[in-house]
Amino acid sequence: MVNVDELVEKVQRQLATLNEPQSSVDIARVIRQQATVISDEDVISVLRRLRSDSxxxxxxxxxxxxxxxxxxxxxxxxxxxxxxxxxxxxxxxxxxxxxxxxxxxxxxxxxxxxxxxxxxxxxxxxxxxxxxxxxxxxxxxxxxxxxxxxxxxxxxxQSTLSLDDLVSGGTLTPQLASVLREIILQRRAFLVVGGTGTGKTTLLSALLSEVPDNQRIVCIEDTAELHPSHPGTINLVARQANVEGAGAVTMADLLKQSLRMRPDRIVVGEIRGAEVVDLLAAMNTGHDGGAGTIHANSISEVPARMEALAASGGLDRKALHSQLAAAVDVVLVMKHSPQGRRLAQIGVLRGNPVKAQVVWDIEQGLRPEIDSEVASWFSH
Missing domain, CATH: 3.30.450.370 (Beta-Lactamase)
Incomplete structure (x- = not known):
């Protein structure tokens, strides 16, 4: 009985000593040399394992x-x-x-x-x-x-779906798509929140596709995922340090560079640390309509989550709430459901210190206590 694991390891060691790439015939010959006695079926099995392992x-x-x-x-x-x-x-x-x-x-x-x-x-x-x-x-x-x-x-x-695609897929309703378009048209700054794999980046990319073509969008990401259907999009991607620990370019570094690129909107694909300080500063210096995603399970968690992120950038609680109150208007919550990923909540941030208020919920619908400004989004 051939021990496939041991044989694969022996063959890999021998192949590593050879200077040139080997054909399948050459590799099969090495397999037979290492195994001594082996059937054609087992040779094929080892070849498949070698390919699978490489x-x-x-x-x-x-x-x-x-x-x-x-x-x-x-x-x-x-x-x-x-x-x-x-x-x-x-x-x-x-x-x-x-x-x-x-x-x-x-x-x-x-x-x-x-x-x-x-x-x-x-x-x-x-x-x-x-x-x-x-x-x-x-x-x-x-x-x-x-x-x-x-x-x-x-x-x-790369996220390339449009709002219409998300409507067709059941992520949101046509009415909600109209609400989101109105939020984009009014250049409201927004955050898309949710757990891992809930479709935050997909929704963000679809929303950016709705931005008028005469506006320049600078997207900053850890990994290139945002690919909105928009001719004025520039993508900047962070870089990890090499094996020597040098050459890293952080999202905070790129955010600072983006301010020199004449952006109309600045977007951070995932806010996870000190870059939140630069993003909020940018949103408060004339770059309306900015956006980003963060990990949170509900709208109520957003202020505390932003406090924790800002602390890593040296921004205290009082300063964070002052910046956040002036910078971010809308929060969109994505969640998993038995039917797939869904837009589950729409909320706003109000006051200083900031309080999160749910204005629409997938189970309860439009909340009765919303103000006239928010009501106007849903009337279009």
């Missing part, structure tokens, strides 16, 4: 072809889950062994320019794919992960 995301590659896939989660070699918009689903896929998953995690980390070994047992990075998508990769090795090596893949596709 191309793309290995045995997980087939899962990336699933329509609507956003996440692939490996919890050790016996447990694999996916998310395609309606929550996590277990999938039946053979990853071989813990050693095979560890090799895959190590290779993916190296492809991102990251180190992953016993001395550095966790890593994250980004990997560009031929179809234009990007994979955000995170891995944790055992024994830090008690269940075995864990790999988390987030599929980042």
């Amino acid at each position: 191309v793309g995301v290995g045995p997980l590659e087939s899962l990336l072809a699933i329509p609507g896939i956003t996440d692939i989660l490996v919890n050790g070699y016996r447990s694999v889950w996916i998310d395609r918009g309606a929550g996590l689903e277990a999938v039946d896929i053979d990853l071989g062994s813990e050693e095979a998953v560890r090799r895959l995690a190590t290779r993916l980390a190296l492809s991102c320019g990251r180190r992953l070994d016993d001395a550095q047992p966790y890593a994250d990075g980004r990997l560009a794919r031929d179809d234009g998508s990007m994979l955000r990769i995170h891995a944790v090795l055992a024994p830090l992960s008690e269940s075995g090596t864990c790999i988390s893949l987030r599929v980042l596709r």
